[in-house]
Amino acid sequence: MVERLEHRERRFLDPLVVSKLSNLDLRARLVVEGFIAGLHRSPYKGFSVEFAEHRQYMPGDPIRNIDWKVFARRDRFYVKEFEEETNLRAYILVDASASMGYSSGTSVTKLHYACSLAAALTYLMLRQQDSVGLLTFTSRIKKYIPPRSAKGHLNVILTELERLLPEETTNVSKSLELLAHRIRRRGLIILFSDLMDDQASVLSAVKHFRYRKHEVIVFHLLDESEMEFPFEEELAFVDMETHEEIIASSRQIGTRYKRIIKNWTAEYRRQCHEHLVEYALLSTSTPYDVALTHYLEKRARLH
Amino acid sequence: MPEFFFLNRAFLLGLFAAAIPLFIHLFTRKKAKKLSFSSVEFLRDVARRESRRLRVRNLLLMILRTAVICAFVLAMARPVLRGPLVKGPGSTAAVVVLDNSASMGSLREEGTVFDNASEIAREIFGGLDDKDEGTLIPVCGIPESAALLGGGGRLVGTVGFLEQSHSSSRPDEAVKRALSLLKESKSINRELYIISDFQRNQWQKLRVSLESATGVSVVLVPVLPSRLDNLSIQNADVIPTGATSERILEFAVVNHGRRSHEGVPVKVLADGEEIASRYVDVPGAGSAAVSLELVGDFSEIKIVIPSDALPLDNVRYVALQEPKQMRVLVLGEKPLVGKTDFVSLALRPTGSATGENVWGFFPLRLDIDDLTTQHLQGVPCVVLDNVGRFSGSEIELLREHRSSGGRFLIALGDKVDIRHYNESLLPALFPARLVGIEGTEDRKGSFFSLSASIPSHPILRNFKASRGEAICEAKIYRLVRAEAMEGSRVVAEFSEGLPAVLEAEAGLLFTSSFEPGWNDLVTSGAFPALLHEMARYLCGGGALAGRDFEPGAVLEEEIPASLETPLSLLGPEGREVATSKRRLGTAVHLRSVPVDEPGLYRLTVGEEVVGTFSVNLAPSESELDPLKETELLGTFQGASVVGGDSIAEAVGGSRSGQELWPLFLVLCLGFMVAELFVARSAAPSGRDRA
Numbered sequence: 006m007v008e009r010l011e012h013r014e015r016r017f018l019d020p021l022v023v024s025k026l027s028n029l030d031l032r033a034r035l036v037v038e039g040f041i042a043g044l045h046r047s048p049y050k051g052f053s054v055e056f057a058e059h060r061q062y063m064p065g066d067p068i069r070n071i072d073w074k075v076f077a078r079r080d081r082f083y084v085k086e087f088e089e090e091t092n093l094r095a096y097i098l099v100d101a102s103a104s105m106g107y108s109s110g111t112s113v114t115k116l117h118y119a120c121s122l123a124a125a126l127t128y129l130m131l132r133q134q135d136s137v138g139l140l141t142f143t144s145r146i147k148k149y150i151p152p153r154s155a156k157g158h159l160n161v162i163l164t165e166l167e168r169l170l171p172e173e174t175t176n177v178s179k180s181l182e183l184l185a186h187r188i189r190r191r192g193l194i195i196l197f198s199d200l201m202d203d204q205a206s207v208l209s210a211v212k213h214f215r216y217r218k219h220e221v222i223v224f225h226l227l228d229e230s231e232m233e234f235p236f237e238e239e240l241a242f243v244d245m246e247t248h249e250e251i252i253a254s255s256r257q258i259g260t261r262y263k264r265i266i267k268n269w270t271a272e273y274r275r276q277c278h279e280h281l282v283e284y285a286l287l288s289t290s291t292p293y294d295v296a297l298t299h300y301l302e303k304r305a306r307l308h
Numbered sequence: 309m310p311e312f313f314f315l316n317r318a319f320l321l322g323l324f325a326a327a328i329p330l331f332i333h334l335f336t337r338k339k340a341k342k343l344s345f346s347s348v349e350f351l352r353d354v355a356r357r358e359s360r361r362l363r364v365r366n367l368l369l370m371i372l373r374t375a376v377i378c379a380f381v382l383a384m385a386r387p388v389l390r391g392p393l394v395k396g397p398g399s400t401a402a403v404v405v406l407d408n409s410a411s412m413g414s415l416r417e418e419g420t421v422f423d424n425a426s427e428i429a430r431e432i433f434g435g436l437d438d439k440d441e442g443t444l445i446p447v448c449g450i451p452e453s454a455a456l457l458g459g460g461g462r463l464v465g466t467v468g469f470l471e472q473s474h475s476s477s478r479p480d481e482a483v484k485r486a487l488s489l490l491k492e493s494k495s496i497n498r499e500l501y502i503i504s505d506f507q508r509n510q511w512q513k514l515r516v517s518l519e520s521a522t523g524v525s526v527v528l529v530p531v532l533p534s535r536l537d538n539l540s541i542q543n544a545d546v547i548p549t550g551a552t553s554e555r556i557l558e559f560a561v562v563n564h565g566r567r568s569h570e571g572v573p574v575k576v577l578a579d580g581e582e583i584a585s586r587y588v589d590v591p592g593a594g595s596a597a598v599s600l601e602l603v604g605d606f607s608e609i610k611i612v613i614p615s616d617a618l619p620l621d622n623v624r625y626v627a628l629q630e631p632k633q634m635r636v637l638v639l640g641e642k643p644l645v646g647k648t649d650f651v652s653l654a655l656r657p658t659g660s661a662t663g664e665n666v667w668g669f670f671p672l673r674l675d676i677d678d679l680t681t682q683h684l685q686g687v688p689c690v691v692l693d694n695v696g697r698f699s700g701s702e703i704e705l706l707r708e709h710r711s712s713g714g715r716f717l718i719a720l721g722d723k724v725d726i727r728h729y730n731e732s733l734l735p736a737l738f739p740a741r742l743v744g745i746e747g748t749e750d751r752k753g754s755f756f757s758l759s760a761s762i763p764s765h766p767i768l769r770n771f772k773a774s775r776g777e778a779i780c781e782a783k784i785y786r787l788v789r790a791e792a793m794e795g796s797r798v799v800a801e802f803s804e805g806l807p808a809v810l811e812a813e814a815g816l817l818f819t820s821s822f823e824p825g826w827n828d829l830v831t832s833g834a835f836p837a838l839l840h841e842m843a844r845y846l847c848g849g850g851a852l853a854g855r856d857f858e859p860g861a862v863l864e865e866e867i868p869a870s871l872e873t874p875l876s877l878l879g880p881e882g883r884e885v886a887t888s889k890r891r892l893g894t895a896v897h898l899r900s901v902p903v904d905e906p907g908l909y910r911l912t913v914g915e916e917v918v919g920t921f922s923v924n925l926a927p928s929e930s931e932l933d934p935l936k937e938t939e940l941l942g943t944f945q946g947a948s949v950v951g952g953d954s955i956a957e958a959v960g961g962s963r964s965g966q967e968l969w970p971l972f973l974v975l976c977l978g979f980m981v982a983e984l985f986v987a988r989s990a991a992p993s994g995r996d997r998a
Binding site for chain 2: 104105107115199201228231236238239240241242243244245246247249250251252253254257258261262265266269
């Protein structure tokens with residue numbers, strides 16, 4: 006029974022299922038709630054508290070919350086009320102270059118996947134009182150929303166994510182460099198990108214974050230077809246960013262292409278691992294909880 | 309030098325199929341479906357390398373497939389390599405073109421040139437094996453169904469069946485037929501032997517190209533008479549003198565050699581009896597004219613000179629024909645005072661000393677208004693000479709005359725009422741329509757010439773002009789444009805294709821005038837001749853005139869229908885010659901099979917001889933001068949000249965060769981295997997462009 010329930014709830018973590026909801030807010034909630042419901046032990050504990058106000062003791066209130074100093078002064082029972090607070094500043098970086106608009110048709114686009122996941126993380130983090138900022142970029146920085154923890158901030162981020170369309174070329178390294186200079190306080194950098202850029206530059210930029218003591222999670226998003234190359238016939242491949250056209254017999258080049266991609270992602274994984282960067286290679290058909298798990302694991306390590 | 313050729317050349321057209329892989333390779337390249345891809349960065353290098361490999365593979369496949377088709381087609385075309393270094397006898401097809409023309413009757417030490425040539429032909433065929441094939445093609449009388457026969461022994465026998473002809477050579481036809489047979493032959497060695505005396509006047513103008521005879525070895529075997537000096541009798545003619553029983557026989561003794569001959573005895577026999585003899589001196593390459601008076605009632609003349617290199621042309625036959633009386637009624641309009649009656653004058657000239665009617669015509673001029681039934685009785689030919697209009701009774705008289713077998717010569721002119729003719733006269737007599745007058749009487753302007761539409765027609769055949777060529781120099785300034793209708797035909801025409809003489813069952817229609825106003829024909833020398841031929845034809849007298857033909861000619865004649873039965877044509881030995889007859893209105897068209905034997909041919913009705921034809925050797929056959937070897941090789945480029953004595957060595961000496969189709973088939977299979985290997989090893993998808 007429990008398994009069946011879990012299965013039903015996990016269904017809402019499937020990108021294709023979630024993508025049927027047009028509202029990003031709803032999508033984020035669905036992902037997060039589904040994710041939380043699927044966990045056996047809730048990671049939602051709160052990390053720090055700050056005093057907010059006193060209120061009169063009511064029967065049933067925990068005795069440990071009674072402020073004895075006030076009782077001493079006023080001879081009445083008052084309990085302390087606390088406000089949760091966070092010390093995490095998370096920066097969600099979303100690559101919105103044209104290549105992120107790719108989908109083989111069997112799944113959502115990489116950008117759609119990235120936005121859904123970014124929204125879910127934003128929702129999750131804001132619910133935990135973390136500050137969340139957003140940076141969207143192509144070959145330039147398109148939008149930068151500084152991190153805030155206010156609940157209304159969710160809408161700001163979601164609105165921006167919803168507005169996001171794939172365009173222009175990628176320059177991941179440049180955007181990361183710019184952001185690195187802008188962020189002073191130590192924080193969590195969550196990068197959503199297909200990393201279709203010069204590998205050395207990208208890794209250099211990522212290392213730069215690490216140099217500045219930021220924690221970095223790289224969600225490397227690729228479509229299934231980009232990894233598996235399931236094409237068979239002769240095709241004219243048109244680059245979505247540069248519009249360069251290459252005609253090739255898919256069957257002839259498939260094996261070699263897959264080997265190149267494998268080496269390429271392996272290199273990212275290896276380098277990230279070396280520099281303590283969380284790297285997650287996700288296909289756009291990967292359920293969202295896999296990504297969220299990555300986040301939580303990283304989050305747990307931060308504390 | 310080895311020679312390479314194909315036995316089935318038609319299959320080489322299949323080489324066009326070799327273009328199919330190329331065509332597919334170039335034009336049916338599938339347009340690749342476009343696919344937007346995130347980045348082609350990783351594809352670029354891979355694809356470039358792959359595309360280069362694919363291009364090479366496709367090119368290789370295309371070449372291999374083209375090679376497969378080419379090798380297969382070439383194998384089917386049965387290539388043959390022939391030459392001194394190529395072993396293997398190979399099959400042989402030998403076609404012997406044997407000249408059996410009259411000139412081959414010239415004498416050698418033993419027998420005639422033709423006898424010797426036949427022996428050489430036997431020797432050639434004797435060199436063939438049972439697997440070989442061949443045929444004999446005579447230069448004269450080429451059989452319609454000449455085909456290659458198998459077996460040398462059988463072919464030797466066919467030579468004995470070939471007789472010497474008296475006709476002229478037709479080397480073009482014979483060589484063409486031989487080459488076409490050899491072209492169709494599938495034998496490796498294809499040989500054409502031409503055995504002839506190679507008379508210069510016959511073979512020099514040969515128009516057959518040997519360029520198309522690839523793979524055919526042409527061997528020329530000249531067989532010459534022991535001497536080339538030859539005398540012949542030519543240009544024999546009988547000319548009336550004006551006296552009925554007196555004529556002049558003219559002929560020439562022609563020397564075809566360079567050496568002059570003196571005192572050549574010439575005998576003239578009339579109806580089998582010698583009536584005259586002469587001794588003539590004939591200069592080298594010249595001739596001696598002989599003229600003899602013939603007094604008496606003869607029908608056949610034979611002129612004889614002593615036998616020489618070519619005995620066949622030492623006899624000449626001349627057929628004589630007595631003119632018969634032919635009444636012609638000339639109908640015109642009044643008055644004829646002060647004008648010349650050119651028609652009557654031409655039919656019966658009054659210039660002969662004795663006043664005798666040499667030509668046999670008895671014309672009577674009559675005004676149309678005076679015409680009665682009596683005038684038309686016994687008149688086979690009525691000339692309507694520029695009559696303007698006819699009354700109804702006159703047309704009725706003419707129609708009755710037509711019904712009783714009379715024929716008309718209608719001549720037009722300035723008085724003719726075209727509308728009246730179209731409405732009254734022509735519907736009653738002649739199926740034709742007059743359209744309008746063409747030309748002007750202004751003699752400074754343009755004019756029309758008279759030419760034959762049917763040169764063989766009895767009224768035109770003695771004018772030695774071919775179709776479209778003017779038969780005389782007369783200028784026609786005016787004429788009536790006429791149109792032939794069903795039942796009539798155009799026999800002669802003016803320039804621009806305007807009908808000049810139309811023929812129908814009722815007779816002839818001349819569209820210009822027999823008066824000098826419209827043309828100068830009537831005042832020209834050709835007019836009497838033309839009018840005589842027309843009148844003789846309409847009187848049914850054309851068949852009775854003796855004429856001279858050459859061997860191989862078909863004797864043709866139109867004769868009155870009344871003579872049709874029991875008409876027969878008898879040859880020189882009295883044997884009946886096969887003929888066919890066809891009714892043409894009141895006449896019968898008689899046509900014989902080609903006659904070959906020189907001599908006199910008699911047209912008989914029962915016991916009575918009603919016409920005689922003479923058949924004499926063509927003058928060209930008397931010229932025995934042969935082409936020299938260098939000239940022969942110039943005419944037959946690529947041929948070899950072999951003497952009759954060394955024919956045995958020549959035959960079979962160059963027979964060798966090897967068919968290469970198995971090699972090409974193996975190549976084809978090899979290419980197929982290679983193609984399969986390349987296609988499979990390089991294209992796991994199995995989907996190739998070519």
